[in-house]
Amino acid sequence: MNDAKVVVALDFDKKADALAFVDKIQPKDCRLKVGKEMFTHFGPEFVKELTRRGFDVFLDLKFHDIPNTVAKAVSAAAEMGVWMVNVHASGGREMMVKAKQALEKYGDKAPLLIAVTVLTSMSEDDLLGLGITRTPAEQVMLLARLTKEAGLDGVVCSAQEAQSLKKSLGKDFKLITPGIRPVGAASDDQKRIMTPEQAIAVGVDYLVIGRPITQAENPQQVLQSINLSLN
Numbered sequence: 755m756n757d758a759k760v761v762v763a764l765d766f767d768k769k770a771d772a773l774a775f776v777d778k779i780q781p782k783d784c785r786l787k788v789g790k791e792m793f794t795h796f797g798p799e800f801v802k803e804l805t806r807r808g809f810d811v812f813l814d815l816k817f818h819d820i821p822n823t824v825a826k827a828v829s830a831a832a833e834m835g836v837w838m839v840n841v842h843a844s845g846g847r848e849m850m851v852k853a854k855q856a857l858e859k860y861g862d863k864a865p866l867l868i869a870v871t872v873l874t875s876m877s878e879d880d881l882l883g884l885g886i887t888r889t890p891a892e893q894v895m896l897l898a899r900l901t902k903e904a905g906l907d908g909v910v911c912s913a914q915e916a917q918s919l920k921k922s923l924g925k926d927f928k929l930i931t932p933g934i935r936p937v938g939a940a941s942d943d944q945k946r947i948m949t950p951e952q953a954i955a956v957g958v959d960y961l962v963i964g965r966p967i968t969q970a971e972n973p974q975q976v977l978q979s980i981n982l983s984l985n
């Protein structure tokens with residue numbers, strides 16, 4: 755069983771650079787996330803290459819469309835053999851229910867299905883700009899409740915919301931958190947951030963970490979030291 759908690763966001767624009775990184779790590783060290791950049795460049799073959807190498811892949815395409823389209827898209831993700839796939843919770847209950855139903859036919863081979871609540875790059879002001887007067891924490895809670903009611907496995911949120919989500923929604927409802935920054939790392943465009951150690955302490959299940967690892971001078975060493983800090 756793989757108990758790696760770090761999910762490295764493989765946001766590279768060159769396949770060779772991504773694979774050079776992957777060549778130096780083991781599936782026991784981390785899982786891998788393929789997002790919109792790499793999937794748009796390199797498609798399903800790249801995802802399958804990572805799964806062939808034994809990695810659990812989180813396909814982070816954040817589907818947000820009408821229920822029928824999203825249900826078919828998550829099925830296509832399941833066919834690729836990914837470990838986890840996601841949709842936007844703001845697509846609504848019916849969309850999420852249909853997506854979950856579409857995965858039933860894969861039985862225990864079905865990927866985990868999670869929903870994005872409020873992007874970790876967004877602050878209270880950004881929500882206000884969308885006409886949302888709730889704080890990020892309130893908006894995350896609202897969308898996470900909807901996600902749980904729809905039968906999904908968990909949510910993408912920031913680690914700042916983890917403690918109250920675990921308390922309200924239970925320990926089995928998975929929390930996947932980008933916006934993780936080791937002490938001293940640049941926050942980049944992330945606004946709701948926490949360190950890896952703090953995130954684990956508040957109950958996060960999986961830490962999504964991209965640039966602090968992939969853009970480091972020695973990415974493997976940074977990954978190793980983050981893993982050591984979690985024990």
Ligand SMILES: O=c1ccn([C@@H]2O[C@H](COP(=O)(O)O)[C@@H](O)[C@H]2O)c(=O)[nH]1
Nearest residue numbers: 763789872873874932933962963964965
């Ligand atoms: O709310 C969200 C949802 C997804 N992401 C993705 O996670 C990684 C984070 O990368 P960093 O380099 O560690 O900032 C990236 O692929 C995002 O697309 C997110 O950041 N926030």
